[in-house]
Amino acid sequence: MIAEIDGVSVRFGDRTALDDVSVRAPAGTVVALVGGDGAGKSTLLRTVVGELAPTTGTVRAPRKNHIGFLAAGPGSWAALTVRQNLEFVGGIYGLRGTELDRRCDELIGRAGLADAADRTASALSGGMRRKLGAAMAMLHRPELLVMDEPSTGVDPVSRIDLWRMISEAAAEGAAVLMSTTYLDEAERAGHLVVLDSGRVLTQGSYDDVRSGFTGVVTRSAQPARPEWSWRRGRERHDYWPDERPGGETRPVDLEPVDPDLEDIVISLSLADRMRREVTA
Numbered sequence: 001m002i003a004e005i006d007g008v009s010v011r012f013g014d015r016t017a018l019d020d021v022s023v024r025a026p027a028g029t030v031v032a033l034v035g036g037d038g039a040g041k042s043t044l045l046r047t048v049v050g051e052l053a054p055t056t057g058t059v060r061a062p063r064k065n066h067i068g069f070l071a072a073g074p075g076s077w078a079a080l081t082v083r084q085n086l087e088f089v090g091g092i093y094g095l096r097g098t099e100l101d102r103r104c105d106e107l108i109g110r111a112g113l114a115d116a117a118d119r120t121a122s123a124l125s126g127g128m129r130r131k132l133g134a135a136m137a138m139l140h141r142p143e144l145l146v147m148d149e150p151s152t153g154v155d156p157v158s159r160i161d162l163w164r165m166i167s168e169a170a171a172e173g174a175a176v177l178m179s180t181t182y183l184d185e186a187e188r189a190g191h192l193v194v195l196d197s198g199r200v201l202t203q204g205s206y207d208d209v210r211s212g213f214t215g216v217v218t219r220s221a222q223p224a225r226p227e228w229s230w231r232r233g234r235e236r237h238d239y240w241p242d243e244r245p246g247g248e249t250r251p252v253d254l255e256p257v258d259p260d261l262e263d264i265v266i267s268l269s270l271a272d273r274m275r276r277e278v279t280a
């Protein structure tokens with residue numbers, strides 16, 4: 001196991017950002033953290049890389065120089081060119097000469113930045129800059145690659161480049177721990193961790209998460225119960241947990257759907273919030 005987070009809680013004053021979270025990141029696997037704003041994704045990643053200390057629980061991770069970290073934000077130096085950014089980071093990790101040149105060329109190619117290699121980072125689009133940040137984080141072939149929302153704000157085509165870079169880093173043996181708000185992308189990860197309000201609602205492979213999901217999701221033109229409903233394209237989806245709060249039964253004319261990850265994450269978050277409101 002490359003990294004192990006065991007029973008970790010992180011508190012900022014009286015706010016609990018992580019509550020008894022356990023996650024493992026094995027070599028060769030992409031672990032994707034998903035969850036809404038404030039779920040605790042960044043806090044978990046920052047705890048794994050040692051930027052934050054857990055209030056309770058333990059974190060076991062490789063030493064700093066065997067970790068690559070793409071934090072939220074641009075992740076590169078604006079005044080340096082693409083190649084200079086990569087060469088600078090490579091130098092910090094002791095790469096030199098042809099080895100460094102070869103690795104920079106390889107990652108510039110994978111990131112689709114060959115035509116922009118001599119442009120300063122400040123002159124890149126947001127998506128190109130994110131790909132450069134990802135390339136910088138993985139340049140030294142870290143054992144553990146930690147990325148905070150690498151694809152947020154990146155266009156769909158560049159997201160394909162980014163995802164390829166991430167998959168290749170995992171295929172070369174890295175444990176990848178990343179957060180994402182794109183659930184279609186998260187479905188491709190080997191292991192998913194669904195967070196809400198600092199707690200793990202479910203985790204496992206996409207198949208595990210799907211088979212562990214209980215209750216029914218339905219579709220309709222109008223929400224059946226507004227507090228259990230959300231918009232999907234032109235229609236509304238409603239969640240009907242097995243334990244029915246208020247004892248309502250599902251109207252028979254509502255059509256069940258095969259829930260995808262977005263349905264599952266929203267359903268579990270709604271059920272968890274309702275449960276907490278009831279017990280508060």
Ligand SMILES: Nc1ncnc2c1ncn2[C@@H]1O[C@H](COP(=O)(O)OP(=O)(O)OP(=O)(O)O)[C@@H](O)[C@H]1O
Pocket residue numbers: 012015016017035036037038039040041042043044
């Ligand atoms: N330095 C801090 N001081 C106080 N509270 C914090 C601090 N950092 C995070 N929090 C709180 O901890 C909770 C989790 O935040 P975190 O940034 O980890 O969430 P997130 O899932 O990454 O969401 P987002 O995508 O919006 O950043 C939030 O309620 C946030 O306000």
